[in-house]
Amino acid sequence: MNALTFREARHLVSRTGLGAEWSSIKKLEGLAQAQAVEHVINQSPSPLRPTPRFSPWSKLEPMRDDSTQGRKDAWVIAQEEGKRLQGWWIEQMMATQSPFIERMTLFWHGFFTSSIQKTLQPSLLLEQNLMLRTQALGNFKTLLHAVSRDPAMLVYLDGYENIKGRPNENFARELLELFTIGPKEYSQADVKAAAIAFTGWGLDPHTGDFVVRPDQHDKRPVTFLGRTGSFDGADIINILLEHPKTAERLAEQFWKAFVSNSRPSSKTMQAWGAQIRRADYDIKEALRMVLNSPEFWDEHNRGAIVKSPIDILIGTARMGNYPRESTGELVNLCRLLGQQLFDPPTVKGWAGGEHWISTQTLLVRASYLAKIARGSMDRKTDGDAGFPVSSSRELIDWLVAVPPVNPPPEIPGNRRLAHALLLDPAFQVA
Amino acid sequence: MNRRGFLKLASLVPAAGLMPSTLWAASSKKTISASSTPSPTNTQETAVTAPKTVRRRNIVLIKLSGGNDGLNTLVPLKDYAKYQKFRPTLSQPAQAYKLASLDGSGMALNLYMSHLSKWWNQGNVAWIQGVGYEHPILSHFRSSDIWDTASDAFVESEIGWLAQVLPQYKSGLHGIIVGEGLGPMSGKDCHTIAMQSPQVFLNQISLVKDANPLKNASPALAHITNIQHQLHEAGLQIKEKMGNPRPIPGFANGVLGRRLESVAQMILSDVDTAVYKVEHSGFDTHANQLNKQNNLLNELAIALDSFANTMQANGRWDDVLVVTYSEFGRRVQENKGGGTDHGAASVQLVMGGKVRGGVYGERPNLNELDKDGNLHMTTDFRQVYGTLASRWFNVNNPWSQFKTIPFV
Numbered sequence: 038m039n040a041l042t043f044r045e046a047r048h049l050v051s052r053t054g055l056g057a058e059w060s061s062i063k064k065l066e067g068l069a070q071a072q073a074v075e076h077v078i079n080q081s082p083s084p085l086r087p088t089p090r091f092s093p094w095s096k097l098e099p100m101r102d103d104s105t106q107g108r109k110d111a112w113v114i115a116q117e118e119g120k121r122l123q124g125w126w127i128e129q130m131m132a133t134q135s136p137f138i139e140r141m142t143l144f145w146h147g148f149f150t151s152s153i154q155k156t157l158q159p160s161l162l163l164e165q166n167l168m169l170r171t172q173a174l175g176n177f178k179t180l181l182h183a184v185s186r187d188p189a190m191l192v193y194l195d196g197y198e199n200i201k202g203r204p205n206e207n208f209a210r211e212l213l214e215l216f217t218i219g220p221k222e223y224s225q226a227d228v229k230a231a232a233i234a235f236t237g238w239g240l241d242p243h244t245g246d247f248v249v250r251p252d253q254h255d256k257r258p259v260t261f262l263g264r265t266g267s268f269d270g271a272d273i274i275n276i277l278l279e280h281p282k283t284a285e286r287l288a289e290q291f292w293k294a295f296v297s298n299s300r301p302s303s304k305t306m307q308a309w310g311a312q313i314r315r316a317d318y319d320i321k322e323a324l325r326m327v328l329n330s331p332e333f334w335d336e337h338n339r340g341a342i343v344k345s346p347i348d349i350l351i352g353t354a355r356m357g358n359y360p361r362e363s364t365g366e367l368v369n370l371c372r373l374l375g376q377q378l379f380d381p382p383t384v385k386g387w388a389g390g391e392h393w394i395s396t397q398t399l400l401v402r403a404s405y406l407a408k409i410a411r412g413s414m415d416r417k418t419d420g421d422a423g424f425p426v427s428s429s430r431e432l433i434d435w436l437v438a439v440p441p442v443n444p445p446p447e448i449p450g451n452r453r454l455a456h457a458l459l460l461d462p463a464f465q466v467a
Numbered sequence: 468m469n470r471r472g473f474l475k476l477a478s479l480v481p482a483a484g485l486m487p488s489t490l491w492a493a494s495s496k497k498t499i500s501a502s503s504t505p506s507p508t509n510t511q512e513t514a515v516t517a518p519k520t521v522r523r524r525n526i527v528l529i530k531l532s533g534g535n536d537g538l539n540t541l542v543p544l545k546d547y548a549k550y551q552k553f554r555p556t557l558s559q560p561a562q563a564y565k566l567a568s569l570d571g572s573g574m575a576l577n578l579y580m581s582h583l584s585k586w587w588n589q590g591n592v593a594w595i596q597g598v599g600y601e602h603p604i605l606s607h608f609r610s611s612d613i614w615d616t617a618s619d620a621f622v623e624s625e626i627g628w629l630a631q632v633l634p635q636y637k638s639g640l641h642g643i644i645v646g647e648g649l650g651p652m653s654g655k656d657c658h659t660i661a662m663q664s665p666q667v668f669l670n671q672i673s674l675v676k677d678a679n680p681l682k683n684a685s686p687a688l689a690h691i692t693n694i695q696h697q698l699h700e701a702g703l704q705i706k707e708k709m710g711n712p713r714p715i716p717g718f719a720n721g722v723l724g725r726r727l728e729s730v731a732q733m734i735l736s737d738v739d740t741a742v743y744k745v746e747h748s749g750f751d752t753h754a755n756q757l758n759k760q761n762n763l764l765n766e767l768a769i770a771l772d773s774f775a776n777t778m779q780a781n782g783r784w785d786d787v788l789v790v791t792y793s794e795f796g797r798r799v800q801e802n803k804g805g806g807t808d809h810g811a812a813s814v815q816l817v818m819g820g821k822v823r824g825g826v827y828g829e830r831p832n833l834n835e836l837d838k839d840g841n842l843h844m845t846t847d848f849r850q851v852y853g854t855l856a857s858r859w860f861n862v863n864n865p866w867s868q869f870k871t872i873p874f875v
Contacts, residue, residue: 299686
């Protein structure tokens with residue numbers, strides 16, 4: 038197999054890392070493709086930054102029950118801690134040596150969303166993040182079971198209120214529609230049946246821990262996707278995992294995250310879905326398949342993904358000798374650019390792709406990138422030595438995934454060129 | 468420019484709009500050139516004789532953020548005893564309100580809004596009462612989303628209501644937000660820019676180079692170049708028309724006053740857009756409501772008076788409609804802190820030269836509150852949106868299942 042060129046290595050790094058970091062590209066350049074992919078998916082996890090201490094459930098919930106004032110105070114605490122939680126993840130992404138793990142954790146956060154605004158329990162969102170990151174490259178079956186018992190998810194989708202005689206369908210519906218088989222494969226009767234099966238999965242009111250309460254479980258036999266029985270939540274999840282659409286829809290999300298914002302062919306998705314099932318939902322195995330696929334390496338798919346706000350904010354800062362914003366400002370910029378961590382806009386997570394770019398967000402992106410580029414230009418003492426490249430050709434090859442849209446500046450010099458490239462539309466795509 | 472200061476400016480731009488469309492780019496060039504200022508030689512003349520087609524109808528949307536108390540905005544004179552029982556510290560002697568009575572409606576205007584009486588007497592002010600939706604939600608965020616997207620209480624949508632109206636009305640730039648909060652203009656077909664003021668926007672936009680919309684690039688890059696081109700064009704338009712905006716003498720002060728002054732300047736400069744949105748915040752009056760709300764309403768009335776005077780003096784009063792809205796009204800029973808908690812139905816103000824003055828909608832019934840002690844709505848908020856779509860912009864009404872209201 039041919040050795041990866043610089044451009045190919047750059048492609049792999051920019052799609053799987055946080056920023057097309059020069060050193061990472063250089064590490065993969067010259068390796069065989071499959072070997073380079075192994076490097077990426079087998080990154081050993083960087084140590085986690087110390088996790089912030091947050092008010093536990095056992096403090097916030099009694100406050101809320103106590104009085105109007107208590108409810109307000111709990112709200113203020115949740116907002117303040119929520120910001121610290123966002124800052125914690127941003128710092129982790131900024132410092133990590135295993136960016137692929139952060140990227141996959143973010144991927145699952147968008148797939149299985151929960152929000153600090155609905156739950157108002159930052160400590161639960163932190164726990165969920167730690168769970169997602171442990172399972173990020175594990176097994177999708179394990180992950181789906183874990184998510185269904187995750188306290189933040191049980192609050193976010195009202196699962197904790199789903200009890201015998203008073204079923205709440207919210208989680209059951211999203212489990213079918215978003216997490217597994219998709220909207221065309223089930224009826225409202227299936228949603229009702231699943232909700233009944235999940236009754237009794239709830240939270241300990243004192244600790245906020247996941248509990249199964251047999252007295253609140255409705256044992257009535259139900260018919261779910263053509264099967265009848267007295268099911269519990271785990272049975273429902275297992276039935277869903279047997280359905281071929283579950284793997285195909287997961288494949289679609291991998292496509293969107295790693296290959297292209299354009300729709301994949303259903304043939305490709307069926308093939309990928311079949312492979313995912315053959316690998317028994319092993320996530321690393323699935324990603325190995327995706328990153329070695331001809332579609333991933335197809336030249337037509339270069340620049341086919343709009344960089345996410347995280348990619349722009351953190352990826353760019355990681356790429357070079359650039360000055361970085363304060364954590365607070367980065368949290369704020371995430372909001373302005375439409376990607377507030379732990380607070381996705383809807384239960385579907387972030388729409389992503391072209392939706393990232395509007396007249397407003399493009400203006401904020403340009404302001405941020407101009408500031409970053411100018412910061413580097415102002416470091417006069419460095420001369421051109423701040424860049425690892427030896428020619429302007431190499432600088433272009435490194436900074437953008439596709440040829441720049443605008444002509445290069447007339448006055449030569451790497452700093453000026455880097456500034457122009459960061460503000461070129463081509464810099465917005467990966 | 469100081470670099471730290473620079474990003475601060477940029478941070479004032481509100482959060483992301485959702486999905487701009489690629490269709491916009493195709494048609495916008497035409498629109499912008501068609502509406503740009505005529506050649507310098509005849510500028511003077513066209514200011515008077517500009518063909519009617521260039522004049523756009525505008526809506527100036529003012530969000531009263533936090534939840535404005537409708538009951539203390541329009542006071543129910545007819546149910547006064549009942550009202551006073553619910554509001555022992557928040558009510559004034561009935562006698563005081565008699566003077567502010569909105570004739571025939573049984574309602575009286577908050578005494579601090581007297582700057583509006585001239586416009587009421589001219590028949591330029593409409594109040595719509597009892598506006599809300601079924602199954603009111605008492606969360607600021609969620610209820611704002613509902614108002615912004617014209618959805619039912621339990622339906623989540625990301626498409627703002629104006630995004631369902633404005634693309635039918637015009638191409639090119641649809642809206643300008645002065646301040647923060649894209650709200651009703653979120654959505655893939657709605658094209659908006661946000662600015663702290665035209666001057667600040669002009670500083671920011673200088674960073675954005677024009678980009679030729681690419682046709683045969685990836686859809687991702689094609690989209691980005693389209694949006695960048697549009698942003699650049701919007702910048703050019705504002706620069707050309709607003710290069711040197713003059714302050715309007717005597718215009719109201721304060722945050723709201725300055726924002727409405729910017730809006731007035733842009734309207735008078737013939738900036739080609741349909742909707743301007745500003746926010747007036749502080750209405751979340753859980754405690755000591757009386758002074759807080761009176762001050763806010765007073766500021767609103769003074770700013771609106773300035774704005775209306777400016778429009779009328781420049782012959783533009785018939786082209787604009789000022790519309791207020793708020794995420795909800797407030798609890799009927801005042802709380803122990805002299806404030807009110809989150810409620811449901813409230814009132815909306817519509818003002819403009821073409822408005823049919825009056826009080827519309829049924830007076831909310833103080834004898835029959837919902838389980839939370841809130842007013843039942845009598846007018847679905849989409850009746851107002853539908854009226855604006857079909858009777859002001861003359862486009863299809865996306866909410867035709869709700870009756871329109873003849874306030875315009």
